Amino acid sequence: MDIHEYQAKELLAGFGVAIPRGGVAYSPEQAVYRATEIGGSRWAVKAQIHSGARGKAGGIKLCSSEDEVRTAAKALLGKRLVTHQTGPEGRVVHRLYVEAAVPIDRELYLGLVLDRKTERIMIVAHPQGGMEIEEIANAAPDSILRESVEPAIGLSAFQAREIAYGLALAPAQVSRAVTTLLGAYRAFRDLDATMVEINPLVVTADGQVLALDCKMTFDDNAMFRRPNVSELRDYAEEDPREAQAAEHGLNYVGLDGDIGCIINGAGLAMATMDMIKHAGGQPANFLDVGGGASAERVAAAFRLVLSDGKVGAILVNIFAGINRCDWVAQGVVQAAREIGMKVPLVVRLAGTNVEEGQRIIGESGLPIISAGSLSEAADLVVAALRSSRAQSTASGNGAP
Secondary structure, eight states, X not given: OBOOHHHHHHHHHXXXXXXXXXXXXXXXXXXXXXXXXXXXXXXXXXXXXXXXXXTTTTOEEEESSHHHHHXXXXXXXXXXXXXXXXXXXOEEOOOEEEEEOOOEEEEEEEEEEEETTTTEEEEEEESOOSSOHHHHHHHOGGGOEEEEEOTTTOOOXXXXXXXXXXXXXXXXXHHHHHHHHHXXXXXXXXXXXXXXXXXXXXXXXXXXXXXXXXXXXXXGGGGGGOXXXXXXXOGXXXXXXXXXXXXXXXXXXXXXXXXXXXXXXXXXXXXXXXXXXXXXXXXXXXXXXXXXXXXXXXXXXXXXXXXXXXXXXXXXXXXXXXXXXXXXXXXXXXXXHHHTOOSOEEEEEXXXXXXXXXXXXXXXXXXXXXXXXXXXXXXXXXXXXXXXXXXXXXXXTTOO
16 A cells, blocks of 8 residues: 655654655645745645656646745646656646755665565665666665664664665764664554655755655555554555455456456466466456455456456456355356346356356356366467457458
């Protein structure tokens, strides 16, 4: 789960990380009010979308008067920002963050990520901020500072000081940087984050160390115990199909193909998509119905997959353990009848209650194609899609 910059700053500030004064705004008038609240003579008006590289896309405006703040807010609100992270479709700006513009002396990079290989939180830092870490890694990988945190001990002050000195900070700034590092680590640990990125972390002309831009990502599976974080979720920034899937306890990721997939288990889903590709097809989605899929959940999965207009065929592949094939079969039949299935449907069932599941499918009276193995199912769904497309083309050309 991602959150906006201003939300990340509020969370980090609660752990002692210093940030410039700022406030969120939903209209030009509110943006001007925020600027007057903050005071000073220069402000940054920032578009709030779940993407980096907003400045390059024109999503950050520096203003020297209240009129400029109003003009910048009018220009940004409702604008579709396109960055290399959003893709060509971009993201629409619905809210802004108005922040005091600070005199920057240096820009640094600081990131905390979950290193799954070592099962540790890894701190990554670099004396040059404002760039994507991927660019830094490609240009000068040896210049990146890394520090692994032992889970039983946590981040120690001496580790934070080593990083601060590695960033070539002046002695007076080291203590401020240590406070920032320790605070960012505690936020990562205590809020079940998977990433905390401060880019840039700036040193101001008067020696302050401030988090000028922040990004935080959280573990979806831990949000049941972090209501203060889960309530920050902005569904307008997410694929609506993924948000709909989450409501039904489904895991969904949209892809670019035309064969819909309804599968239980992430590993089986990956294998199924590989087999579809091997058979000459293209998967339209990753959808895991989970281990305890009820008939209602399977029916919801069908509606979700068919909401993608590109889907021309569906493959259901269930290997039941905790799950039961008869439950899945009931959901398949229920969904096919309710929705009025107009695309080819291939179902492969294996495992618990498979005979009963196959009986339900066979006695449904619906044109469902059964498969005995994953390889056969992939071949059948690709062939069914091609046949359906050929018939549609022939019908469109006026063939009898």
